[in-house]
Amino acid sequence: MSGGGEPEVTGELREILARATGREDLLGLSEQAPLFGDGVGLDSLTGTLLLREVHRRFGVDVAAEDLNLDALATLDTLATFITEHAPAGPGSGD
Amino acid sequence: MMVKCVIWDLDHTLLSGVYLESGPRHPLPDPAMAEVAATLRDRGIIHAIASRNPPEAAQYAARVTGLEFAAAECGWGRKSDAVRRIIADLGLAPDAIAFVDDDLYERAEVSRALPQVLVLSPEDMADAVGWPEFSPPAVTAEARRRNEMYAERRRREQEARAFAGSRHEFLRYCGTRVTIAPAAEADVPRLHELSVRTHQFNTSGEPVAEPELRRLVGSAEHQVTTVRLADRFGDDGLVGASVIRIGPDGIWTVTLLMMSCRAMGRGVIEALLAWLTRAAARGGAVALAVPCLVSPRNVPLRLALTSAGFRADPGHPPGQRPAVFSRGLSGPLPEVPDWVTAAEASAASREGTGP
Numbered sequence: 462m463s464g465g466g467e468p469e470v471t472g473e474l475r476e477i478l479a480r481a482t483g484r485e486d487l488l489g490l491s492e493q494a495p496l497f498g499d500g501v502g503l504d505s506l507t508g509t510l511l512l513r514e515v516h517r518r519f520g521v522d523v524a525a526e527d528l529n530l531d532a533l534a535t536l537d538t539l540a541t542f543i544t545e546h547a548p549a550g551p552g553s554g555d
Numbered sequence: 556m557m558v559k560c561v562i563w564d565l566d567h568t569l570l571s572g573v574y575l576e577s578g579p580r581h582p583l584p585d586p587a588m589a590e591v592a593a594t595l596r597d598r599g600i601i602h603a604i605a606s607r608n609p610p611e612a613a614q615y616a617a618r619v620t621g622l623e624f625a626a627a628e629c630g631w632g633r634k635s636d637a638v639r640r641i642i643a644d645l646g647l648a649p650d651a652i653a654f655v656d657d658d659l660y661e662r663a664e665v666s667r668a669l670p671q672v673l674v675l676s677p678e679d680m681a682d683a684v685g686w687p688e689f690s691p692p693a694v695t696a697e698a699r700r701r702n703e704m705y706a707e708r709r710r711r712e713q714e715a716r717a718f719a720g721s722r723h724e725f726l727r728y729c730g731t732r733v734t735i736a737p738a739a740e741a742d743v744p745r746l747h748e749l750s751v752r753t754h755q756f757n758t759s760g761e762p763v764a765e766p767e768l769r770r771l772v773g774s775a776e777h778q779v780t781t782v783r784l785a786d787r788f789g790d791d792g793l794v795g796a797s798v799i800r801i802g803p804d805g806i807w808t809v810t811l812l813m814m815s816c817r818a819m820g821r822g823v824i825e826a827l828l829a830w831l832t833r834a835a836a837r838g839g840a841v842a843l844a845v846p847c848l849v850s851p852r853n854v855p856l857r858l859a860l861t862s863a864g865f866r867a868d869p870g871h872p873p874g875q876r877p878a879v880f881s882r883g884l885s886g887p888l889p890e891v892p893d894w895v896t897a898a899e900a901s902a903a904s905r906e907g908t909g910p
Contacts, residue, residue: 483721497862502723504892505756506820508858524854528869528878530861 470540473518474511478536481510492537503533515539521546556650557751558600558673558688560625561592561680562638564656565606565616568677574612584620587681588655592622594684598691599698601625601705603645605637605654625705634661635668644712645705646816648754648852653688655680692751693744693765697792707789708817714788726822727894729786733826736900738779738796743768745793746779749813755855756795756814756824758847758877763811771798777810778834782827784818794818795827799834805841806881812845812856819855822892828863829889830897836884843884846877863889 471492478501479487487501494500503511511533516522521543523532532542563569569592572582592602604613604627613627626644628637638654649671656662657677666674675683683689691698711729718725738746743765750763771777782795795814799807809831814824835843845865847856857880865880891897 482723483725503858504820504822504862505824505855505858507722508862509819509855512854512858524857525851528849528857528871529866530857531869533858533861 467540467544470519470543471536474515474536474539474543477511477514477518478507481507481514490536492540493535495535496533496539500535508533515543519543520548556688557691558653559647559651559752560601560603560641560645561595561653561655562603562605562641563588563592563616564634564658564661565604565608565612567657568655569604569616569620574606574608574615581615581619584616585677588677589620589622591680591684592620595689596622596702597699598689598694599701600689600691601645601702603627603641604629605634605641605656607631607634623702623706625702625709633664633668635665638665638669638672646819653680653683691748692762693748695745695748697745697794698748700792704789704791704817711786711788722820723894726892729788729821729894731784731786731821731823731895733823733891733895733897734783734785734900735827735830735897736781736783738772738781740769740772742781742793742796743772746781746796749793749796749815750811753813753815754850754852755816755819756812756859757853758809758812758845758856760848760850760853776801780827780831780834782814782818782823784821784823786821791815791817795823797827797831799831801838802840805839807835807838807840807843809843809845812847814856816855822895824856824859825862825889826891826895826897828859828865829891830899832863832882832884832888836888840884842881844879844881846879848875848877849873 475488475490479485496503512524526546532539566573569585569588570582571585574581602622602624604616604624606612606629608629610629613629617624626641628640642649642652649669653673653675654665655675655677662674665672715725746768747765772779778799780797781793784791784794795818797809798811800810801807832843845860860880864882867878867880871878
């Protein structure tokens, strides 16, 4: 079972990762696969590209809200973080 | 903020007329601007072109001025978009850029879209050589080669785009070589320059003066370590460094970590962090701490720290005090990326070989 990430978010994240790394196989990445280390091998460059795209598409600045970037543990943790932190739709500003 | 790259308009700016409106003979370089550009090149500042002209205009400008351009955007779109593409292409931050254009409208458009870019008229530029923004503290071997290194980088990136495999496969093909060695007295000017110029990989955000660096290099309680980088496309020289304070309590502290953004995405920060944890473990330390002043600019450094298993107190308040990222040294340590050949050299073995 996946956590609190919405499937559209997870799908879009797979696309961003595949583009940042040049690896099409990441389009089939498991939600529990680690993004650092052996899984995706995210580094400072691909990680920066990922965070920039997440900010642009979902309006969530992960780096500003998560000091240790724990949200980047897996696809699932990142999707959950985005779903929980996404700004409310237009018109409902606080 | 130090300017690292000047982006030039051509017509009536770097050239003395309009490229397309001068009949069979194109305009000559503007003598004052060409001289300013050559002076800045010798200080290690790189040049780029953003011009409403066909691409041949950039080649023409390179030929008649004798300058090398690290990037050129020729076309009829917005100047701010051209400037943005050059910034992304070169991996620089907007506040390290100066934009020179004779047209008031273009200057206003770039200023509005990119408020961090230093926007100047050619008249301003004639004076600007004397400004601190254009006066780097030291002209090092790396600075003199900077335009060449950006040309090498452009070839590397062109090949990367044409390369059929993944980014990791490309990096393996590049034959990246990282050399880690104790700092020598001769490295001090370059270390100072790194402390001024690096932001995306810098734990302190503060320049360190040469006397202080010289003291650290000679100090028994500190280890100053340099990182050099080369691959099949060229030699980037000394791209990074770290300063370790050896604590009596078994905790070693990296009081300064800095790396050129040219090394980003090439496994170098990862190789240095892997080496630092091993050096600390070998020296008998139980933990390695990396105090880091967190900013929006050094996110790439935090990504590398997280990837290498470092953690800070998640409740650390943002602001002026550094967050202390640390990790224990028992169990598996972070690995050097498999495409990097890392070698250790002694300071003595490197003397006289130059960067």
